[in-house]
Amino acid sequence: MKAITLLGSTGSIGTQTLDIVSQYPDQFRIVGLAAGNNVEMLAAQIRQFRPSIAAIASEDKLPALQAAIQDLNPQPILLAGIAGVIEVARYGDAETVVTGIVGCAGLLPTIAAIEAGKDIALANKETLIAGGPVVLPLVEKHGVKLLPADSEHSAIFQCLQGVPKGGLRKILLTASGGAFRDWPVEKLPEVTVADALKHPNWSMGRKITVDSATLMNKGLEVIEAHFLFGLDYNDIEIVIHPQSIIHSLIELQDTSVLAQLGWPDMRLPLLYALSWPGRIYTNWERLNLVKAGNLTFREPDHQKYPCMQLAYAAGKAGGSMPAVLNAANEQAVALFLAEKIRFLDIPRCIESVCDRHQNDNCANPSLDDILAADQWARQEVLTATKNLETHSPMISLH
Numbered sequence: 001m002k003a004i005t006l007l008g009s010t011g012s013i014g015t016q017t018l019d020i021v022s023q024y025p026d027q028f029r030i031v032g033l034a035a036g037n038n039v040e041m042l043a044a045q046i047r048q049f050r051p052s053i054a055a056i057a058s059e060d061k062l063p064a065l066q067a068a069i070q071d072l073n074p075q076p077i078l079l080a081g082i083a084g085v086i087e088v089a090r091y092g093d094a095e096t097v098v099t100g101i102v103g104c105a106g107l108l109p110t111i112a113a114i115e116a117g118k119d120i121a122l123a124n125k126e127t128l129i130a131g132g133p134v135v136l137p138l139v140e141k142h143g144v145k146l147l148p149a150d151s152e153h154s155a156i157f158q159c160l161q162g163v164p165k166g167g168l169r170k171i172l173l174t175a176s177g178g179a180f181r182d183w184p185v186e187k188l189p190e191v192t193v194a195d196a197l198k199h200p201n202w203s204m205g206r207k208i209t210v211d212s213a214t215l216m217n218k219g220l221e222v223i224e225a226h227f228l229f230g231l232d233y234n235d236i237e238i239v240i241h242p243q244s245i246i247h248s249l250i251e252l253q254d255t256s257v258l259a260q261l262g263w264p265d266m267r268l269p270l271l272y273a274l275s276w277p278g279r280i281y282t283n284w285e286r287l288n289l290v291k292a293g294n295l296t297f298r299e300p301d302h303q304k305y306p307c308m309q310l311a312y313a314a315g316k317a318g319g320s321m322p323a324v325l326n327a328a329n330e331q332a333v334a335l336f337l338a339e340k341i342r343f344l345d346i347p348r349c350i351e352s353v354c355d356r357h358q359n360d361n362c363a364n365p366s367l368d369d370i371l372a373a374d375q376w377a378r379q380e381v382l383t384a385t386k387n388l389e390t391h392s393p394m395i396s397l398h
């Protein structure tokens with residue numbers, strides 16, 4: 001039985017991971033759980049999965065969590081704050097830590113898990129995008145595995161099984177096209193938060209759903225693919241595939257192309273990250289190609305979705321630039337979700353912050369450099385938008 005710790009247990013990735021654990025109680029058991037704010041759900045998860053340790057990131061929620069499970073016997077260790085989440089990440093005999101925290105908040109807990117010798121089932125892409133220059137050497141040093149749980153990267157990883165070193169030529173990342181794929185570009189200035197949160201194929205957390213609407217999610221995945229699979233940015237391409245049946249493809253040196261297919265269901269890549277290199281039988285709905293119907297493909301529209309190019313440029317610049325891109329995006333998306341800026345302000349914020357970082361880009365950043373770049377970029381977005389906020393509650397940067 002594999003012992004697992006789950007960070008971000010109350011989110012979309014977290015609850016789907018726990019669905020797998022509850023379906024396969026003889027294969028997986030939970031050692032630790034960590035969440036952000038949601039006391040009620042975390043308490044219910046503690047009751048059901050009986051972890052040895054749990055943490056809530058919001059320190060003021062600890063008393064409520066303690067009260068909610070006070071009748072449990074035995075009691076798990078209960079912690080709070082980022083220090084508590086880090087302790088959960090490195091605790092006990094968990095073999096694999098599933099990183100389902102959203103955003104760069106996952107970076108320090110992921111590093112703690114790696115340093116404690118845990119394998120990482122990586123959903124939290126922001127960790128690798130911001131922290132790639134420090135995370136990858138640590139993975140190497142501690143001899144742990146970085147198993148992709150993002151559906152596209154899981155698809156690539158699955159296709160790569162059995163491909164000899166040097167056999168990979170190109171990666172083709174598929175993209176659904178997000179909420180606005182069929183909207184004319186002229187309507188984008190007016191889109192609302194509710195519009196952006198209507199993803200056509202996947203049910204996910206709010207931040208990644210907005211990232212899908214701007215296609216920044218795909219840009220972030222390009223950087224994630226570069227770090228995970230070592231290909232040059234010119235060999236990582238994006239193709240729009242509205243049906244989300246092909247989760248990504250690889251091209252080999254001889255031009256042979258391999259793909260991984262399935263219904264859009266995140267449990268599949270999560271299960272593979274947990275069972276690799278094994279395969280576990282499931283009774284989940286099997287892919288029926290006739291029911292899936294047409295599988296279509298088109299080129300991404302870079303005019304309509306500037307975030308993709310911003311991500312390629314930040315990835316190619318390397319150093320601390322991807323951390324700046326990621327943090328500016330996180331802050332801009334949070335402001336959009338709070339209805340403080342418009343949808344098209346998201347790429348404008350990111351572009352101007354990345355431009356300002358060019359002269360300060362640190363080629364070989366330490367963890368401190370990355371954390372400083374992250375904080376700087378968030379503050380830059382806040383400052384740029386605060387100045388304008390005084391004029392109108394819903395600002396536009398141009």
Ligand SMILES: NC(=O)c1ccc[n+]([C@@H]2O[C@H](COP(=O)([O-])OP(=O)(O)OC[C@H]3O[C@@H](n4cnc5c(N)ncnc54)[C@H](OP(=O)(O)O)[C@@H]3O)[C@@H](O)[C@H]2O)c1
Nearest residue numbers: 008010011012013035036037038057101102123124204205
């Ligand atoms: N959802 C998907 O299908 C999907 C697919 C591919 C990749 N991913 C990636 O997986 C990650 C999670 O996405 P999601 O969609 O699951 O997000 P989500 O639904 O918003 O869930 C985020 C989780 O992170 C927790 N959290 C936030 N800050 C935390 C902190 N400082 N310490 C501990 N926990 C914290 C939240 O807790 P509370 O809710 O209690 O505040 C929640 O459990 C993201 O990096 C995303 O890009 C997601």
